[in-house]
Amino acid sequence: MTDMINLYALLVEVPAEKINGRTFNFGFENHKVIDIAKIIQDELSDLGVEIKVTDTTDHRDYHISSDRIRRDLGYQPVSSIKQEVAHLRRVLASGHFPDIDAAEYYNMKFMQTGRDAGCHAFLAR
Numbered sequence: 355m356t357d358m359i360n361l362y363a364l365l366v367e368v369p370a371e372k373i374n375g376r377t378f379n380f381g382f383e384n385h386k387v388i389d390i391a392k393i394i395q396d397e398l399s400d401l402g403v404e405i406k407v408t409d410t411t412d413h414r415d416y417h418i419s420s421d422r423i424r425r426d427l428g429y430q431p432v433s434s435i436k437q438e439v440a441h442l443r444r445v446l447a448s449g450h451f452p453d454i455d456a457a458e459y460y461n462m463k464f465m466q467t468g469r470d471a472g473c474h475a476f477l478a479r
Contacts, residue, residue: 355441356433357382364429372426379418382431386415390435397439 361380365373385393391405423429433441446454457463 355438357431360432361423361429364427368427376422376426378423378427379420380423381418382420383435384417385435393436394439397436397443 358380388405388407395403395405445451451459457467
């Protein structure tokens with residue numbers, strides 16, 4: 355999250371001709387999903403988090419390179435997945451988000467709420 359916010363700030367300042375029509379990969383750590391799950395499990399080891407692996411028909415495997423974003427935009431990451439999991443845990447434990455099940459924290463729930471509200475507002479005219 356820290357690196358994404360920093361990148362957004364950088365992109366606001368970058369001259370358009372450096373980025374228009376170009377694709378940049380932004381993922382400085384290449385991990386399999388199971389490896390990310392293990393990082394999270396390790397960070398939350400005191401909670402006894404279990405990893406449940408389910409069968410899938412999607413066996414895609416990706417390896418991306420962020421060399422272009424480093425070279426052309428000069429961006430260097432300042433955080434890691436492990437650091438961000440620890441940060442998220444601290445923020446959640448602080449009570450800053452008293453209702454983590456609230457719709458605004460979930461894309462699909464929030465979009466459905468917004469769409470439903472818009473429909474009701476339109477019909478109320």
